[in-house]
Structure formats: structure tokens, C-alpha cells
Amino acid sequence: MSSRLSGAYAGRLLVTMGAQVDRVGPAIELAAPASAAEHAVAWVHEGKTRVPGRPDPADVVAGVDLVLLETDGADPEWVAWGLEVAAAADALSSPPVVVSLAGAMIDGEPIPSDSLTTGAWAAMSWSIGDADKAPLALPFDLADFQLALYGTAAGLIALLADPEQKELRHVDVAGRDVLAYYVGMITANFLPYERPWTRDGARPPGSAGVYPASIFPSSDGHVVLMCRNQKEWHALLAAMGNPEWSRDPKFDDPRVVARLHSDEADEHLIPWIASHTAEELVKLGRASGLAVAPILSVREAIDEPQFAFRDFYDHDASGLRSATVPWQLSQTPEAATPRQWAVSGEHAEPTRLLDGLRVLDLSWVWSGPLTTSVLGDLGAEVLKVEHSGHMDTGRHRGRARRNGVEVEGPEHEATPYFNQMNHGKRSITLDMKRAEARAILLDLVEQCDVIVENMRPGVLARLGLSYDEFAARNPAVVMLSMSMAGQEGPLNSMKGYAGIMAAMSGLESLIGYDKGNIVGSLSPALGDPNAAGHALCSLLGALVRRRRTGHGCWIDLSQIEALMCVMPAPIAASQIDGDVEVPVNTHPLFAPYGHFPAAGDDRWIALAVRSDDQWAALSDLAAGVASWAGDERWQTAEGRCAGRAELETEMARWTAGQDRDVLVAALLERGIAAAPVASFEEMTDSDWVKSREFKTQVLHRYLGKTDLFVAPFRYGGRPVGRAVPAPMLGADTDDILSGLLGMEPAQIAQLHAHDVLI
Incomplete structure (x- = not known):
């Protein structure tokens, strides 16, 4: 049930994983060039069954496993009907999971929002652009796509856990929270090192x-x-x-x-x-x-041979290419009896929804550790496999700095970035080049449900640790491999990070002030959490299927393809028009739309007028003090978009004299999507972050009391996330070997002495 792209893409994700999806709701409006809009809308709804009108709520929820409820920006009657559907679901003796998606929430209620304003609230826009220019927003609804990813993952977690308590079958996820979660994670590599979180052009x-x-x-x-x-x-x-x-x-x-x-x-x-x-x-x-x-253009990106090699595209009758899914699946031929399934749904706490799920974490840096940390925030036991001679690069970011002085402690332990990405996990050290260590790893595979790795393709296989070896020991295991471009193909050996993903997908060419001043997305490093969101969806879908069928599988995920999956509009437009303009804080359907100056130094307001009624409300607010408020040319969306440059110049003169926060409050009160373009400090200290409870505090041996951001999900109105710091290197090695594999102390001591556990 969607009125915006976030709900629509969440539904598409479920279609691509094999679910039967019925679509109810009004037409959605995408940030797509006119030539590509129809194609992009058709793509996001592909495979769904259209249900017209507003049927009886009891009929809507009959036999349904999951309801996606997203009513942002819809008319009041449709919003009210959506609430009736949620109530009908709750009245059932075995209710479906209901996932409520919204751009932003205050006191449990959605506020007017847009993809533009959620990025502004979350301090993401603050970091993108040149220091002497307006901050830049993520283009083409990218913020709404991120809400779709993590909303889908949250719903699949509830399906997997199947909680007995009805209230835990109610999930809510807000786009503002998701983007703030991203910022909270990446800024662990900035602020604790006394590096500011602000705009610095094309570099973070x-x-x-x-x-x-x-x-x-x-x-x-x-x-x-x-x-x-x-x-x-x-x-x-x-x-x-x-x-x-x-x-x-x-x-x-x-x-x-x-x-x-x-x-x-x-x-x-x-x-x-x-x-x-x-x-x-x-x-x-x-x-x-x-x-x-x-930095490829979108048109250059889609012509990369890698994507044809992996059959990444569908083709319509005219030959227009569109993305399919960023993963490929392999599975054992026969269903297996999984390890004793301990995820029972009996726990009453959201932090224990996945209690009993065990994850073998062979990943490092961000995208892989983020995927496993979300599972850990919901109760899964995550075993992080490390090696003291080849540590996770997150451990090499350096000691935190306070008042210009590094904190005391080993460098690989006193790093806030590693603490954020790996909080709540258990650490075991193994030298995988030793046969004894590889044997231990295979023994651990028998005790795990999930394996996650994001090494370069072929690294594990050369050690004799491929999916085939793992599945031979545990046919029901679900393995997720997250590589830059996929396990096979011309680019499979490509080395890189989020900036490389964005460059190869064409995304970086769309973020800047013009084609000659491209600044890209290196600051928020969107490629990593976007890849993790797609990884979570596919991984959780595979676990739901395993619970029903006994089949494990191997998920081969391309992180570049994951970015291209959230770019349907520019991908279509690049083939139809041959080029895609840099949007620079604009929307093809709406004006005024963008970041406008407010009173004070480097203070900005994000404002999105999405309808003529909202324009009338804005004009009423400015009546008598701004000449544009009564100008007949601006009474329709067509007129405002046609005269965008003139209108927004006049608007900027008006907003420049306004107190930012007072103006935001006045706009929200009138139903207009608005937000402060917040700094990190403003975001993290805000009342809404505190009320949503996706930030917690832990006591770390070397960092002392330090903040952590946890998964931005709420089940039954309660947050998830465990206030547990990251492990010291190898701290849990002995306990894991004795507790899971039954090794005796003397045997473990011998392995230490022979540098197998190092």
C-alpha cells in the first residue's frame, strides 16, 4: 500500500524474491525526467497485481503474510483507509506483519517529508558539496530507496522470527532515521578523530x-x-x-x-x-x-560488459534495458535439515527477535560488517573471524583524538570506527593459511546458519573454503558474498570502496553543481549501506525460504549492481535522451524545491512544495511580505517549474532573512515538507533522534563512554540494538572453541602455541 517510491520499491523487492504482491494505492510521483517517468513507474511496479479502489480492509488482509503501509503525501481519505487496514490486520488471531514506512516521524506520527528533506534532517546533505556553496541532496529519490531497503529488511526479520506477541508484528521504519543511521556510522571515522563533518568539495x-x-x-x-x-x-x-x-x-x-x-x-x-x-x-x-x-556517465555505466556477462538487464520490446536484481543464487540440489532452529518467536524483546541465529562473519570494512551488525542488533550471535597479521582495515583508522591528543591503548582497539561497525560481536582469531585453522572454520560452519564475506572473488576458494566446501559440511547454510562487481565477469577482480562503486554505476556523475564540478558522494559513501540493505533483504529472504523448505543457498551480490538498482529513472533517461543532466537540488515535477539560505552563516532550509495546495499554504505564509506570494504565474506546478530559476531566486531572498528553525516549524504546520539542513551535531542532539532511540551509549575499555548508532527499526514501538561495544581482537577465541566445538583447554593452548589462533 504505497503512495511514494519507498513503499513501491519495497514491494518490488519482495516481488523479485518470489512473493505474490498485490498493490493498492494512488499513482506515485518519481524524480524522473519526463521521457523516463512512465518507464520508471512501470519498473517499480513490475510483477505486482493492481487492486483498484479501496476494498474492504478485512478482504485486503485475508491470507496476507505482510502488509507494507506507506501513506506519505496521500489524501486524507486514503490515509484513513490505510489505518483501517492496519486495524483489520491486528484484529486477526494470527495477524500479518505490518510495516509502516514514513519519511519522518514525531511522537509516532508522520510529518510532511520528501526525499530531499529526510537527507537534510539526517545531516547527510550537510556533507555533500563545496564549502562556499549550497549543500547538495542525493538525487533521483535515492533517500526513499534507502527507506525501502531497510523497511523491507525489518519486515522480513519479523516474518523470520514470527513473534508470538502481536505488538512485535507491528514494525515502523522512517527514512530520516535510516539516513541518520548511515551518517552516525560513517561519522565514527570523522568526529572522534577531530575531523569535521562538513562539505569539502570532491573529497570527504x-x-x-x-x-x-x-x-x-x-x-x-x-x-x-x-x-x-x-x-x-x-x-x-x-x-x-x-x-x-x-x-x-x-x-x-x-x-x-x-x-x-x-x-x-x-x-x-x-x-x-x-x-x-x-x-x-x-x-x-x-x-x-x-x-x-x-567517473562514468550513466550511459557509459550501463554499457559495461560486466553487466551483460551477469545478465543483469531485462529488455523491453523497444530494447530499453532495466535492472533486474543485484544478486545471483546457487543452492544445494537437495533440501537439508537445518541446524536446530532456535529462532522461536517466544521472546518479548525486539532485541531478541533473532536470538538463536548464528552468523559466521568473514567480512570487513563497512558493507559486510554493517549487514552482520544489523542481525546482531536483533539478537543474532555474530562470530567475527579475524587475523592479527591481516586485520580488518576498520582497526587501522587510528586512535581516537581528544583535545588534539590520541587516547591511550592499542591502535587496533582504540578506534571508534571499528567499534561502531562491529559492536556486539564476538571475535575469534584464525590464521586461515594454516590447515588447522581451516579445519576449525569448517567445524564452525556446521554450527552456524549464515556466512557473510566481502573479500575479493576467489580469495576463499584458493584456501579451499568455497561455498561448495561449506555446503558439504552444512547444506542448509546461507552464504552471502558481497563483492564489488560479482564473483565472475570482466570486472570481478576490481578493487574498491564505496566511491569506486558509485563511479562505476554512473551515480557520481549525477552529484555536483554541473558536469564540470562533480563532487560525488564520497562523504556519505552511499554505496556501502545501500549494498548492505540489498544484502539484508536477499539474506533474510533466503532464511525465510530455508525455514520453509530446508534449502540453503549462496548469494553472489554485486555492490555496483545494487547501486544501479536504485537508479531506474536515470538508467532509462540515459538510453532515451542520451544524457542525464545533473539535477542540482531540483525535482522535475515540483518547484520551489531545494536548499535555500536562512539567516546566519551557512544555514540552510530544505523545502519541497509538492502540490498546488501546498503552494497556496506557502503563499499564505508569505503574503504581504514577499511579492512572489501573489504572482499568478506561480499558481500551478507547470508555471512554477517553467519559471523555476526566477521563482527560486526570489524565494531565496525571502528565506535568507528568516530564522531557519522558526520557518521550518511554520512550514510543517501548514503541511509543507521542510527541514533544517542539519549538521551532525544538530542531528545527533535533536529531540527526534533521542525519541526514536537508535543511538545508544556503551562503555569501551579504551574509548570510555561512547555513542553507537543501532539499526533504525521499531517493533511494537520499541527500539532494537544492544548496548555492547566491539570485541577486543581475539577476545572470544577460547570460549568459542570450547563452547561450540567442545575443545579442551590443553588442545586450545597447543593451537595458540603453534600460532594457529593468531
Whole structure:
């Protein structure tokens, strides 16, 4: 039941996993160029059965497993009918899961919102753009797509857990919360290191802690180049011929360069990059083991042979290509009896919905650890496999800094980023190059339900630890592999991070002030949590199916494809029009729409007028003080969009004299989507973050009391997430081996002595 893209895409996700989905609701309005709008709407509703009108609520919920209820922006009668459907579901003796989706919630009620305003509230927009220009929003409804992902995952968790308590079958997820969750995670790599969370052009603030990490002009376009450790930085300098300037000791450690000398390093690096073509730089990156990618246009991205190799596209009668799903499945031929299924639904706490699910976590950095941490926030036991000689790069972000001084403690333990991404997990250290360690891992597979890994394709297989080996020991195991481009194909060996995903998908080419000033999405690093959202949906869908059929499976997920799945409008438009304009805080159907200045330094308001009625309410607010309020040209959406530049210039003069928060409150009261373009500090200290309870505090051995962001779901009005810090390296090794595998202390001690457990 959807009135916006968030509910519609959630329904599409369930269709792609095999569910029978009936669609009820008004037409949805996408941020799509006119040429692509019809195609994008058809794509998001593909495979659903259209139910006309507003049927009897009892008929709607009869025989239904899950209700997606999203009524943002709909007319009051339809909203009221949606509440009747929810009540009818609750009246059943065995009610379906009801997932309520909204852009933003206050006191349990939705407030006027738009994809634009949820990003502004959440402090995501604050970090995108040039320091001396207006902040930039995520384009093409990307914020609504993220709500769809995590709303679908939350609903599948309830289906999987099948809670006995009726109230736990009511789930609510807000888009503002989801984006704030993203920001809360990524800023663990900024603020605790005394790096600001603010706009710094095409690079994240402070180069995200390790230099370089930015979009650079090449001789024929742009590339994204990222070195995330000292080895990669020195490999880049070697590829440059170890120039004289690089021999200065201040340029030796890329973390020091990021903190103190990035502008100076840019003066040397930018001209060198600009003297090479994008193709030359990509070849150099592959030869040197560096993460380099061209900033592809959307049209260039969809022509990449990798996607044809993986059969990623559907083709309509005219030959127009559209995304399918970002995963491919393999399974054992026969159903198996799963490990004793302990997820019983008997627990009354949301934090224990997945109690009994055991996860073997072979992932690192962000996308994989985020996927497993969400499961942990709902009660799953997550065993993080580590190696002291080849640690998760999250452990190498450095010690937190306070008042200019690093906190005490081992560097790999005193890192807030690792603490955020891996809170609540258990750590076991194994040297996977040792046969004894591999044998232990296979024994653990027998005791687990899920395996998650995001290594480069082939790494595990070369160790004799492929899905085939795991399934031979546990045919019911569900394995998720999250690689950059998929396990096979021309790009399967591609190295990269979120910025590389965004560059190869075409997304980065859409975020900037014009085609010559592309800033991209390196600050929020959207590719990682977007990949994790798709991973969660497919993984939880596989677990629901396993519970019903006994079949385990292997999910091969492409993180680049996951980004392309949330870009239906630009993908269609690029084929129809040949090009996609950089939106720059605009919407093809609505005006005024965007970020407008407010009184004070670098204070902005996000404003989205989505109907003529809302325009009338805005005009009434400004009547007598703004000439545009009575201008006949602006009375219709067509007129406002046609004269967008003039209208929004006049609007900006008016908003520039307004107190931001007073104006936001006045607009919301009149039913107009508005928000402050909030800084991180404003977001995290806000009343709505506190009331939604997706931020908690833990006591860490070295970091002391520190904040953590947990999964932004509410079951029966209650939050999830356990206030448990990340584990010390290998802290749970002995307990895991004795408790799960029954090893004796002497045997464990011998394995330690022989450096198997290291």
C-alpha cells in the first residue's frame, strides 16, 4: 500500500524474491525526467497485481503474510483507509506483519517529508558539496530507496522470527532515521578523530582520514582515486616515480597527510593526474593494486560488459534495458535439515527477535560488517573471524583524538570506527593459511546458519573454503558474498570502496553543481549501506525460504549492481535522451524545491512544495511580505517549474532573512515538507533522534563512554540494538572453541602455541 517510491520499491523487492504482491494505492510521483517517468513507474511496479479502489480492509488482509503501509503525501481519505487496514490486520488471531514506512516521524506520527528533506534532517546533505556553496541532496529519490531497503529488511526479520506477541508484528521504519543511521556510522571515522563533518568539495572532510580519497580531473574526464593505507599510498608514489616532493617525511604517512597536509599534497597530485587519461590511470591502478575508477556517465555505466556477462538487464520490446536484481543464487540440489532452529518467536524483546541465529562473519570494512551488525542488533550471535597479521582495515583508522591528543591503548582497539561497525560481536582469531585453522572454520560452519564475506572473488576458494566446501559440511547454510562487481565477469577482480562503486554505476556523475564540478558522494559513501540493505533483504529472504523448505543457498551480490538498482529513472533517461543532466537540488515535477539560505552563516532550509495546495499554504505564509506570494504565474506546478530559476531566486531572498528553525516549524504546520539542513551535531542532539532511540551509549575499555548508532527499526514501538561495544581482537577465541566445538583447554593452548589462533 504505497503512495511514494519507498513503499513501491519495497514491494518490488519482495516481488523479485518470489512473493505474490498485490498493490493498492494512488499513482506515485518519481524524480524522473519526463521521457523516463512512465518507464520508471512501470519498473517499480513490475510483477505486482493492481487492486483498484479501496476494498474492504478485512478482504485486503485475508491470507496476507505482510502488509507494507506507506501513506506519505496521500489524501486524507486514503490515509484513513490505510489505518483501517492496519486495524483489520491486528484484529486477526494470527495477524500479518505490518510495516509502516514514513519519511519522518514525531511522537509516532508522520510529518510532511520528501526525499530531499529526510537527507537534510539526517545531516547527510550537510556533507555533500563545496564549502562556499549550497549543500547538495542525493538525487533521483535515492533517500526513499534507502527507506525501502531497510523497511523491507525489518519486515522480513519479523516474518523470520514470527513473534508470538502481536505488538512485535507491528514494525515502523522512517527514512530520516535510516539516513541518520548511515551518517552516525560513517561519522565514527570523522568526529572522534577531530575531523569535521562538513562539505569539502570532491573529497570527504579530512580525506576521510587517509590520503588520497577524492574525485580528480583527468585529461579526458574525472576519476576517483582512493588509498586506504600506507602500502597503497607508497604504491601510488612509486607509480609516480617517487618524485622529490614525496620524499619529505611529512608525506610518508597518509593519515598524517590527510590530517595536516592534504591541500599541499593536492598541489602535486592534481597536475600529475590531470596529465593522464582516465584509462591510463585505471590501468596504472590495476598494475599497482590501487582503487581507481573512471567517473562514468550513466550511459557509459550501463554499457559495461560486466553487466551483460551477469545478465543483469531485462529488455523491453523497444530494447530499453532495466535492472533486474543485484544478486545471483546457487543452492544445494537437495533440501537439508537445518541446524536446530532456535529462532522461536517466544521472546518479548525486539532485541531478541533473532536470538538463536548464528552468523559466521568473514567480512570487513563497512558493507559486510554493517549487514552482520544489523542481525546482531536483533539478537543474532555474530562470530567475527579475524587475523592479527591481516586485520580488518576498520582497526587501522587510528586512535581516537581528544583535545588534539590520541587516547591511550592499542591502535587496533582504540578506534571508534571499528567499534561502531562491529559492536556486539564476538571475535575469534584464525590464521586461515594454516590447515588447522581451516579445519576449525569448517567445524564452525556446521554450527552456524549464515556466512557473510566481502573479500575479493576467489580469495576463499584458493584456501579451499568455497561455498561448495561449506555446503558439504552444512547444506542448509546461507552464504552471502558481497563483492564489488560479482564473483565472475570482466570486472570481478576490481578493487574498491564505496566511491569506486558509485563511479562505476554512473551515480557520481549525477552529484555536483554541473558536469564540470562533480563532487560525488564520497562523504556519505552511499554505496556501502545501500549494498548492505540489498544484502539484508536477499539474506533474510533466503532464511525465510530455508525455514520453509530446508534449502540453503549462496548469494553472489554485486555492490555496483545494487547501486544501479536504485537508479531506474536515470538508467532509462540515459538510453532515451542520451544524457542525464545533473539535477542540482531540483525535482522535475515540483518547484520551489531545494536548499535555500536562512539567516546566519551557512544555514540552510530544505523545502519541497509538492502540490498546488501546498503552494497556496506557502503563499499564505508569505503574503504581504514577499511579492512572489501573489504572482499568478506561480499558481500551478507547470508555471512554477517553467519559471523555476526566477521563482527560486526570489524565494531565496525571502528565506535568507528568516530564522531557519522558526520557518521550518511554520512550514510543517501548514503541511509543507521542510527541514533544517542539519549538521551532525544538530542531528545527533535533536529531540527526534533521542525519541526514536537508535543511538545508544556503551562503555569501551579504551574509548570510555561512547555513542553507537543501532539499526533504525521499531517493533511494537520499541527500539532494537544492544548496548555492547566491539570485541577486543581475539577476545572470544577460547570460549568459542570450547563452547561450540567442545575443545579442551590443553588442545586450545597447543593451537595458540603453534600460532594457529593468531
